[in-house]
Amino acid sequence: MIKFFRKIRQKTLTDNKFGKYLTYAIGEIVLVVIGILIALQINNSNETPKNKATEKQLLISLLQEFETNLEILDNTIETNTQIFKTCVKIGKFTGPLLPILNENELSQYMVRAFKYE
Template identity: 40%
Template structure:
């Protein structure tokens, strides 16, 4: 800046105060412009860094939510199988034609063998929420959906817990002294094919379940809970997953 000092000194020595003031103002303006340019460049760089960071987050979130969607779709299939099996058993109760022991075992197995529990991949989302990095997501709408996702999943788990209770109550009847879980599993092929246990020489019949009011009542409550899980919880959750994935895709660079 020696050049500018020489100019200022020359103007002062020549007693040209007015020109000196004009020059001083011009120099201040140049300095301000320089600062503004530097701030603008720094702002652009910061925005670029934030955008790059956001893209990394979006890529990770997209993978997480796609994996969660695959899990949910499979879980819906399992729960639908549980529901359909239970509904078929209900149709046997009081019907003119009754199923064979093997047919009943098949439906008992498909209804009661598998529990349900949605376990979404939320590791990155939880990390973002805990670290305050959710603010780096520029889309307000996406940020709202991500924020409410955790509470939505927690609500789903409460419904799943209720359904598991109903399932256990149905199982409690089947596991009593009169009936046999092993018969249901073995005649369905699960004992030999999956568990590797030897076959029984004589099976305890489960046909009496079809005339048990306790079994019918508990099975009906299980059907109601399984239906509510699919219709009131899983289907809306699947729609929410699709919405979040769509919003993420709209924010990702092509």
């Protein structure tokens, strides 16, 4: 096939038919461009399933991360709620109406309020 095109090219140049040679050269360029475009289309069609699989895996990972973060957030909210309730109880030991001071009870509240990170 290459010999065939080479013979056509040499024949047009030796016959001093530059217009025909130019037409041949443009045709050859068009064929190369069409070949490249076909190859790119095939490559894109092969890449699409790979991209979809990667996208699906990333979305699954994000969902798992969001679920884990939700659990951590729920635990943190629960812990902070307990700390708040304990701090309110500690606050009852201060103020104008002081109860009878029970050091043991106050100590337990202090530990509950400050033992969390």
